[in-house]
Amino acid sequence: xxxxIFLSSPHMSDEGYEMEYVKEAFDTNWIAPLGENVNEFEKxxxxxxxxxxAAALSSGxxxxxxALRAAGVGESxxxxxxxxxxxxxxxxxxxxxxxxxxxxSDYETWNMCPxxxxxxxxxxxxxxxxxxxxxxxxxxxxxxxxxxCKKHNVVLIEDAAESLGTYYKGQHTGSFGDYGIFSFNGxxxxxxxxxxxxxxxxxxxxxxxRFWATQSRDSARHYQHSELGFNYRMSNVVAGIGRGxxxxxxxxxxxxxxxxxxxxxxxxxLEGVQFMPSNEWDEPNYWLSSMTLSGEVRPIDVFExxxxxxxxxxxxxxxxxxxxFFEEYDFIGTDVSEKLFENGVCLPSDTKMTDDxxxxxxxxxxxxx
Ligand SMILES: *Cc1c(COP(=O)(O)O)cnc(C)c1O
Numbered sequence: 001x002x003x004x005i006f007l008s009s010p011h012m013s014d015e016g017y018e019m020e021y022v023k024e025a026f027d028t029n030w031i032a033p034l035g036e037n038v039n040e041f042e043k044x045x046x047x048x049x050x051x052x053x054a055a056a057l058s059s060g061x062x063x064x065x066x067a068l069r070a071a072g073v074g075e076s077x078x079x080x081x082x083x084x085x086x087x088x089x090x091x092x093x094x095x096x097x098x099x100x101x102x103x104x105s106d107y108e109t110w111n112m113c114p115x116x117x118x119x120x121x122x123x124x125x126x127x128x129x130x131x132x133x134x135x136x137x138x139x140x141x142x143x144x145x146x147x148x149c150k151k152h153n154v155v156l157i158e159d160a161a162e163s164l165g166t167y168y169k170g171q172h173t174g175s176f177g178d179y180g181i182f183s184f185n186g187x188x189x190x191x192x193x194x195x196x197x198x199x200x201x202x203x204x205x206x207x208x209x210r211f212w213a214t215q216s217r218d219s220a221r222h223y224q225h226s227e228l229g230f231n232y233r234m235s236n237v238v239a240g241i242g243r244g245x246x247x248x249x250x251x252x253x254x255x256x257x258x259x260x261x262x263x264x265x266x267x268x269x270l271e272g273v274q275f276m277p278s279n280e281w282d283e284p285n286y287w288l289s290s291m292t293l294s295g296e297v298r299p300i301d302v303f304e305x306x307x308x309x310x311x312x313x314x315x316x317x318x319x320x321x322x323x324x325f326f327e328e329y330d331f332i333g334t335d336v337s338e339k340l341f342e343n344g345v346c347l348p349s350d351t352k353m354t355d356d357x358x359x360x361x362x363x364x365x366x367x368x369x
Contacts, residue, residue, distance in 0.1 A: 002360055004311075005361060006352075017245075021037055024036075025237050032235050036236070037236045040243060045197050049160075051180065053207075055197065057213055058234055060195075067092075068129065069209075081102055082133045099329060103332050104331070108141070111133060111138065132157070134166055135317070137285035139281075141279075142176045149177075158176060158180040161196075165253040195238050212230050259349050266362040270295075288349045289347045291345055291347065311360070313346060315344055317341065318341050
């Protein structure tokens with residue numbers, strides 16, 4: 001059997017950029033607490049996405065949690081959240097003792113359906129915040145979503161954990177909302193082994209998030225606290241990895257796009273295969289190449305065939321409103337996200353894949369037809 005092919009795994013730069021920054025932290029004994037790598041990583045990421053300020057944190061989940069706090073979301077508040085996403089989008093709503101209302105996707109973007117969102121605003125005019133996700137690096141329809149949030153005067157948070165390097169009409173995803181978050185978890189397009197970033201044009205709120213993330217220590221000689229604190233900061237070693245990875249982000253996007261085009265050429269013509277949507281206003285990072293199947297070959301056939309060849313693949317996210325933990329919360333929409341889950345396949349999109357690996361993958365799949 002061939003070597004394991006992964007869905008998406010860490011890929012350090014050939015040039016060794018990450019080690020240079022990490023070594024600098026070691027050489028100066030400045031591995032913690034904060035330091036130059038953290039400060040520079042924040043500046044470099046903010047510049048890349050076009051936001052005024054950024055706070056480097058220990059995870060994307062922590063970044064979402066602080067975004068909700070910064071937005072003033074608290075007990076019994078309602079937050080609109082896409083149903084088709086990873087649970088980390090929804091969990092921080094519960095951390096704040098607030099309630100999610102799950103919103104369906106549309107087939108045009110696979111992301112939050114603006115019509116369902118409008119319907120949700122009618123049903124819950126008291127809503128406190130909206131979280132939008134850019135799934136698999138495909139951007140949501142931001143013009144419509146931003147307009148609806150403005151019209152209802154509600155805070156917009158963008159979960160751009162999967163969309164670093166994705167642009168909507170030339171503007172980077174994560175920079176449309178009042179707050180945006182990114183993740184550097186091991187499976188994301190670039191990784192620090194684990195970490196996250198909160199971005200915003202509101203420098204004051206970002207400063208506040210840094211304060212919360214370092215145990216809410218008031219400025220006093222002794223330990224003084226007037227607010228609940230968290231231990232959510234990124235370490236200076238981890239930030240060094242991030243600075244190195246950011247240098248190869250464009251390269252990683254190009255490779256992801258190559259992988260997507262390879263699959264589309266080889267598999268796009270098979271009966272019942274439909275690739276993830278492409279919209280003229282979207283410049284995706286192609287984090288995970290995904291397709292749906294409507295013919296005789298079912299996703300389970302693909303998963304099993306690939307697994308028997310030591311190749312990783314996955315279903316599309318199981319919607320939150322179908323999860324036992326979130327069952328009690330309301331859902332607005334039809335069956336779009338449910339159908340995407342039933343019919344969807346995420347193909348291995350690891351940037352270390354060779355052409356041979358891609359051939360091995362598509363040949364295994366084609367045998368099913
Ligand atoms: C990965 C991910 C997160 C969480 O990021 P972590 O850094 O792993 O906490 C949140 N939302 C989405 C959509 C993700 O894919």
